[in-house]
Amino acid sequence: MNELVGKPVDRVDGRLKVTGTANYSAEYYPKNVAYGVIVESTIAKGRIKNIDITTAGKAPGVINIMTYKNSMNLHFPQSSDPGGGKYAEKDLLPLQNDRIFYGGQAIAVVIAETFEQAEQAAMLVTADYEKDKPVFDLEKNVEKAYKPVAGLGGSQIQMTRGNTEAALQNASVKLEETYTTPVYHHNAMEPHATTAEWNGDQLMIYDATQSVMGSKNLMAAMLGVEPEKVRLVALFIGGGFGSKGFSWPNTVLTAMAAKLVNRPVKLVLKRQQMFTNAGRRTQTIQKISLGTDNTGKLNAIKHATTSESSFVDEFVEPAGVATAMLYSCANADINHSLVRLNKGTPCPTRAPGEAPGTYAIEAAMDELAYKLNMDPIQLRLVNYNEKDEQKNQQFSSKNLKECYQRGADAIGWAQRNPKPGSIREGNYLVGYGMATATYPANRSASTAKAVLFPDGHAEILCGTQDIGTGTYTIMTQVAADALGLPIEKVKVKLGDSSYPKGANSGGSQVSASVGPAIRAAALGAKSKLVKMAIADAGSPLHGQKEETIIADNGQLHLINQPDKGETYSAILNRHGLDKIEVLATTNVSTRQQQEANPAAKTGAEAQAAQESKSNPAVQEDEHTDRKPYSFHSFGAQFVKLRVDAQLGTVHIDKIVSVMDVGKVMNLKTAKNQIMGGAIFGIGMALMEETAYDPNDGRVVTRDLAQYLVPVHADMPEFDIQFIDKPDTIISPIGARGIGEIGITGITAAIVNAIYHATGKRVRNLPVTPDKLL
Amino acid sequence: MEPFKFIRAQDNNNAIAAAAVADAKFIAGGTNIIDLMKLNIEKPHQVVDINALKLDKIETLSNGTIRIGALVKNSDLAYHPNISKNYPVLSEALLSGASAQLRNMASVGGNLLQRTRCPYFYDTSYPCNKREPGSGCSAINGYNRNNAVLGTSDKCIATHPSDMCVAMAALGAIIHVQGAKGMRSIPFADFHLLPGKTPSIETTLKHGELITAVDIPVMSFAVKSHYLKVRDRASYEFALASAAVVLDVQGGRIQHARVALGGVGTKPWRSTVAEKVLTGALNNEQTYRTAAEAALSAAKPYTHNAFKIELAKRTLVRALTTVGGMS
Numbered sequence A: 001m002n003e004l005v006g007k008p009v010d011r012v013d014g015r016l017k018v019t020g021t022a023n024y025s026a027e028y029y030p031k032n033v034a035y036g037v038i039v040e041s042t043i044a045k046g047r048i049k050n051i052d053i054t055t056a057g058k059a060p061g062v063i064n065i066m067t068y069k070n071s072m073n074l075h076f077p078q079s080s081d082p083g084g085g086k087y088a089e090k091d092l093l094p095l096q097n098d099r100i101f102y103g104g105q106a107i108a109v110v111i112a113e114t115f116e117q118a119e120q121a122a123m124l125v126t127a128d129y130e131k132d133k134p135v136f137d138l139e140k141n142v143e144k145a146y147k148p149v150a151g152l153g154g155s156q157i158q159m160t161r162g163n164t165e166a167a168l169q170n171a172s173v174k175l176e177e178t179y180t181t182p183v184y185h186h187n188a189m190e191p192h193a194t195t196a197e198w199n200g201d202q203l204m205i206y207d208a209t210q211s212v213m214g215s216k217n218l219m220a221a222m223l224g225v226e227p228e229k230v231r232l233v234a235l236f237i238g239g240g241f242g243s244k245g246f247s248w249p250n251t252v253l254t255a256m257a258a259k260l261v262n263r264p265v266k267l268v269l270k271r272q273q274m275f276t277n278a279g280r281r282t283q284t285i286q287k288i289s290l291g292t293d294n295t296g297k298l299n300a301i302k303h304a305t306t307s308e309s310s311f312v313d314e315f316v317e318p319a320g321v322a323t324a325m326l327y328s329c330a331n332a333d334i335n336h337s338l339v340r341l342n343k344g345t346p347c348p349t350r351a352p353g354e355a356p357g358t359y360a361i362e363a364a365m366d367e368l369a370y371k372l373n374m375d376p377i378q379l380r381l382v383n384y385n386e387k388d389e390q391k392n393q394q395f396s397s398k399n400l401k402e403c404y405q406r407g408a409d410a411i412g413w414a415q416r417n418p419k420p421g422s423i424r425e426g427n428y429l430v431g432y433g434m435a436t437a438t439y440p441a442n443r444s445a446s447t448a449k450a451v452l453f454p455d456g457h458a459e460i461l462c463g464t465q466d467i468g469t470g471t472y473t474i475m476t477q478v479a480a481d482a483l484g485l486p487i488e489k490v491k492v493k494l495g496d497s498s499y500p501k502g503a504n505s506g507g508s509q510v511s512a513s514v515g516p517a518i519r520a521a522a523l524g525a526k527s528k529l530v531k532m533a534i535a536d537a538g539s540p541l542h543g544q545k546e547e548t549i550i551a552d553n554g555q556l557h558l559i560n561q562p563d564k565g566e567t568y569s570a571i572l573n574r575h576g577l578d579k580i581e582v583l584a585t586t587n588v589s590t591r592q593q594q595e596a597n598p599a600a601k602t603g604a605e606a607q608a609a610q611e612s613k614s615n616p617a618v619q620e621d622e623h624t625d626r627k628p629y630s631f632h633s634f635g636a637q638f639v640k641l642r643v644d645a646q647l648g649t650v651h652i653d654k655i656v657s658v659m660d661v662g663k664v665m666n667l668k669t670a671k672n673q674i675m676g677g678a679i680f681g682i683g684m685a686l687m688e689e690t691a692y693d694p695n696d697g698r699v700v701t702r703d704l705a706q707y708l709v710p711v712h713a714d715m716p717e718f719d720i721q722f723i724d725k726p727d728t729i730i731s732p733i734g735a736r737g738i739g740e741i742g743i744t745g746i747t748a749a750i751v752n753a754i755y756h757a758t759g760k761r762v763r764n765l766p767v768t769p770d771k772l773l
Numbered sequence B: 001m002e003p004f005k006f007i008r009a010q011d012n013n014n015a016i017a018a019a020a021v022a023d024a025k026f027i028a029g030g031t032n033i034i035d036l037m038k039l040n041i042e043k044p045h046q047v048v049d050i051n052a053l054k055l056d057k058i059e060t061l062s063n064g065t066i067r068i069g070a071l072v073k074n075s076d077l078a079y080h081p082n083i084s085k086n087y088p089v090l091s092e093a094l095l096s097g098a099s100a101q102l103r104n105m106a107s108v109g110g111n112l113l114q115r116t117r118c119p120y121f122y123d124t125s126y127p128c129n130k131r132e133p134g135s136g137c138s139a140i141n142g143y144n145r146n147n148a149v150l151g152t153s154d155k156c157i158a159t160h161p162s163d164m165c166v167a168m169a170a171l172g173a174i175i176h177v178q179g180a181k182g183m184r185s186i187p188f189a190d191f192h193l194l195p196g197k198t199p200s201i202e203t204t205l206k207h208g209e210l211i212t213a214v215d216i217p218v219m220s221f222a223v224k225s226h227y228l229k230v231r232d233r234a235s236y237e238f239a240l241a242s243a244a245v246v247l248d249v250q251g252g253r254i255q256h257a258r259v260a261l262g263g264v265g266t267k268p269w270r271s272t273v274a275e276k277v278l279t280g281a282l283n284n285e286q287t288y289r290t291a292a293e294a295a296l297s298a299a300k301p302y303t304h305n306a307f308k309i310e311l312a313k314r315t316l317v318r319a320l321t322t323v324g325g326m327s
């Protein structure tokens, strides 16, 4: 049988999407639905003295206006397991009191018959404030920085080895520079959107989320209802990039509003609100110190990051974490500091930590290479490591040298004149740059169900979600291979909290986490079928050995005798079964915190754990010894660009990304992810930046005309390549996840190429024309 | 958006009558006015749709003047053979603006009246003299990277965002309007106003007056012309600085010159001082530089936009170099 995994299979949901028939969370129209619009605070710190809703209340179509005075009391969610869902601002549940911690904080929700009426009435709500002086400028408040204990989910963010200060003092060559990145906003195409409907004490929510399970649990906890009474669905998500990983006020406010007016309510954030009520990537100030001997061998690395947090929660952008394991170096000091500001809480953004972090360390490595008069690739090879020296663990699989080599060949690295400012073409200066890409390979526990039907088709159910990356497609490939069915006979169902618990879409972990569970469930279902046939006197396979039977194209037959066999349908029909169901849980985690024993759980989770005990695929997977290993993906980014010498505009001609991400599940969706990441990187490097008003600390650039993201005309030629060697340690499917690594390293490769072109080193992103004049 | 009455006008008189009420507004392509209405920046209670009016022709008059109907779409104008061949500066300016979809909707009349992109103008929670006279200017001491350096006042420093208008300023276009009291013609330079003390009054157009056409007078040497736009991304973005240049070079000397700047002025910025430097001077880089210095000599920087002064000079030098080098 031809394996589907690895093939550039078209998206199984492609047709639905291009014909507009894939339903997103704002596209449900329950009977009698009302529309909610959030009203935001226009100060960054203080108290609401008075909120005037009289005019708004009389506006046409208004049903009710929810403020802290008439909203229901919410419960603070207890932070549970890391995959269990996180409310973005633990100390600020929406509309609970009069306090204002940041500009744009929700102060009311207007609920009206139509969206337009709600929108208009929202503009008529006015508030009087007792204003306080906000702190909002990171650079001006660095003296207020403190060192947080841990990062997200208890992850390690303060790390040292050896004696870095002494090593720096003794270094023959030293580099010490500060790199900054501005605030970035995710700006997914689909804004945060929720439709909520109560049915007695049952709550149905359609929510744009990267975690149907987490979001469901949170809603239950905050609203004070049993988790079983809440069902949360997100069949299609129009991108998240981290902003939909945590739960923001919009979801719970929709449920609260629906309760208040006793009708279904739909609430969609306006684009402007995506800049205030849905997270952001924090500004970073990163100080890098590197020390080497005369040959370029690193003996000291220091990466000190200062970033923003809020007064209502703590989020650390772990920019230095990748630096801890990236190169061989005996002495390292990786630390992170936070300054609390009157801004909303930052949150993960595509490659949180690694994206800004690899910019700083890889730009610094480039500077160091020039200082040492060494080729930037050579410097990296001199400091190449085969193990994670911080954790003292071997990498599960690392083929970075091959990435450098292939990337260098594809861009024409060796042919370039390495001298900065040396290549001129008309008005342009041409430059080449490179950088290392890296992202951890994460995996967490997942459960899936496989169901075979007598008509010969199968369904897979898993409570993970496809945030637009292609999860539906890849999982269909995995399941079809395991079940021996053609792709069109397999329907993968995701995005529903009533399904078995799948992983959240964060940390590029879905393929590696959910894939093995789906594979195990599917193999389990096939094996059940095989056993039935063997035991059945009416089957041509009666009495055969399991290992002599293979499944192919909806049939079981003997390996050596393809004509001896029968269809799945025949077996099910003869047994009078309307389906065969198998649950499988793969309780594997590469994170610091292992999932609690799933067998101790209740309901479907417990059943899945029970069934998994006799599932060889699960057993083999769970018994793989992963303790000696550190799991990371790597890659090399190469850029060729032109800079207009007088006007300072940058035109990227070519990007080469060579990625070592384990097994490539689907070449098409994989390229898509790497290209998308690179485009994000172009934005970071050249144009994206959220500006705040220097007087009152509120966001000024609040739409896609003010906040620039790259457009078609900015696109270079892309050459995306994969090493495609399965990582058999992380999982039996061999994939390490691919959603975030594409954005790492690329920003540094671009600024390094700008330096090569012009001889100008810009250390504060984005590199807009004014910085190159 | 406030509720409004929608009227579809059938002819000019019809439209002018309907627009006479105090809070009426015309709508053409709708690419600017609708955004502004959604955000409660413009709040007309009567919207007069003029798209049925017969103002969508591009004609060449007997004296060679090109008359462009106010409803001609930006894309149709840009690709009109007479324009793209004889007035490339206008064609290039139009095509550098917005996106293909927007240009297919945007009209010439609407483009003349498009409003600033100052971020504070767009956010009704901030004071803004242009939006709400007397409330103050949030940009002067606020985030002003994209604001103007020429023609500013202590009441407003908003940039005029149009590209088309910069080319038209250079070409000395004439705007024809029709109102309750009849028709009149306004030279381009007199159409847009500096902010002064009243930044909310942006043009000399009177309330209810309809723009019917724009004339491009004959300028044989405009074949050698160019529009250069510098911005933060390659497309779909307003100018940080732009330059429209027309040069008539004979025997190594510049006989006639037209220069206008965009992205830096509070109105489409025709630079007669630069033109003076250029006219009669040698066609060389030294001249271009002197002209660029002159064009920006009155510029006033604010906290985040000082770079625009140097950038505008370089943009102008580059545009002059391009046109001056055309054979």
Ligand SMILES: Cc1cc2nc3c(=O)[nH]c(=O)nc-3n(C[C@H](O)[C@H](O)[C@H](O)COP(=O)(O)OP(=O)(O)OC[C@H]3O[C@@H](n4cnc5c(N)ncnc54)[C@H](O)[C@@H]3O)c2cc1C
Binding pocket: A705, B025, B026, B027, B028, B029, B030, B031, B032, B033, B034, B050, B070, B071, B096, B097, B098, B099, B102, B105, B106, B107, B108, B109, B110, B111, B112, B113, B114, B161, B162, B163, B164, B209, B210, B211, B212, B236, B237, B238, B239
């Ligand atoms: C995302 C985006 C990007 C853009 N980028 C650029 C850019 O890079 N460069 C650029 O130059 N422009 C840009 N624009 C602006 C665009 O050019 C204008 O929106 C367009 O030209 C307006 O024309 P319209 O016909 O749609 O005007 P409308 O929105 O219909 O009207 C605009 C104004 O003109 C008035 N009006 C229209 N016609 C007449 C008439 N005949 N007589 C009297 N009054 C009239 C209306 O009452 C209204 O006040 C951009 C716009 C958008 C939305």
Ligand code: SF4
Binding pocket: B116, B118, B119, B120, B121, B127, B128, B129, B130, B131, B136, B137, B138, B139, B140, B147, B155, B156, B157, B158, B199
């Ligand atoms: S510059 Fe003009 S438009 Fe901008 S805030 Fe000031 S007054 Fe308003």
